[in-house]
Amino acid sequence: MRNYIRIAAPATIANLVCGFDILGLALEEPMDIMELERTDDPGLVIRHTDEYALPLSPEENVAGAALLALLQELQEPIGLQLTTTKHIKPGSGLGSSAASAAGAVVAANRLLGNPFPTPDLIRFAMNGEKVACGVKHADNITPCILGGITLIRAIHPLDIVPLEAPPLHVSVVHPQIEVRTSDARQILRKEVSLKQAIRQWGNIAGLIAGFLQKDYRLISRSLEDVIIEPVRSILIPGFAEVKSRCLEAGALGGGISGSGPSVFMLHETQTQAESTAAIMRDVYNRIGIDHKTYVTRVNTDGVKELP
Numbered sequence: 001m002r003n004y005i006r007i008a009a010p011a012t013i014a015n016l017v018c019g020f021d022i023l024g025l026a027l028e029e030p031m032d033i034m035e036l037e038r039t040d041d042p043g044l045v046i047r048h049t050d051e052y053a054l055p056l057s058p059e060e061n062v063a064g065a066a067l068l069a070l071l072q073e074l075q076e077p078i079g080l081q082l083t084t085t086k087h088i089k090p091g092s093g094l095g096s097s098a099a100s101a102a103g104a105v106v107a108a109n110r111l112l113g114n115p116f117p118t119p120d121l122i123r124f125a126m127n128g129e130k131v132a133c134g135v136k137h138a139d140n141i142t143p144c145i146l147g148g149i150t151l152i153r154a155i156h157p158l159d160i161v162p163l164e165a166p167p168l169h170v171s172v173v174h175p176q177i178e179v180r181t182s183d184a185r186q187i188l189r190k191e192v193s194l195k196q197a198i199r200q201w202g203n204i205a206g207l208i209a210g211f212l213q214k215d216y217r218l219i220s221r222s223l224e225d226v227i228i229e230p231v232r233s234i235l236i237p238g239f240a241e242v243k244s245r246c247l248e249a250g251a252l253g254g255g256i257s258g259s260g261p262s263v264f265m266l267h268e269t270q271t272q273a274e275s276t277a278a279i280m281r282d283v284y285n286r287i288g289i290d291h292k293t294y295v296t297r298v299n300t301d302g303v304k305e306l307p
């Protein structure tokens, strides 16, 4: 029987512009590192080695809530200690809570000899998202666990569809301001017009067809959000300028990463991704907001065991 496992859980971009709550992709960086050990005393102990001062009580901790859901269905009195080193800043819009929740349940499942299939792990991890923002959603968790790009057709019951796609290079800027997912959800309009809905579902269908047909032009045309972005972008200083300059510089398209404040762009080549990352830095240097940029790719592994 194994007593210890160490894993890396990737950052993710939820929504992919037009697919609010139903589309997401995993990134090669940043990644959280998590260690899970079996202990003699039944129960769950949470430790952090980073500076974020996240709650240590399992019920209030995103990874803890996900693990408690798993342990409840396991129905065996086992003891676990989870030690997390977060590199995905909470509140960044890069799936920080999903990495904690998904990483923890994948690690536990492997440590215990894989008693649960992936859909169960997604279900357990959604309890962590509920702690983080009050709502269960799987558009970060699913690509975090599986890697690649995923469609969540439904969460009740869970119906997930991994999507093939052509190679994509991603630039991301994380302006160091906090946008709470719960607030970014609260401000959304609860109703949309039929005209907006038709435009949006045309874009979602076009984006998925573009991925499957490896048609970069169709992907580019479909990266448009007429429902969420007009409301949420108000929370992100510099958003309009970053977006318009990156599109002019050759990005396929992009927008708010998850609930923000990070902004991402997709590209065919790494050179293009590097040039839009430079634009992102230029905009935030001028506005005077601290920021971090990444030039990365779609991660096809998902949560990965480390030696």
Ligand code: HSE
Residues within 6 Å of the ligand: 014, 015, 020, 021, 022, 093, 095, 137, 139, 140, 181, 184, 185, 258, 259
């Ligand atoms: N789909 C979610 C949202 C992702 O946009 O609120 C949050 O990480």
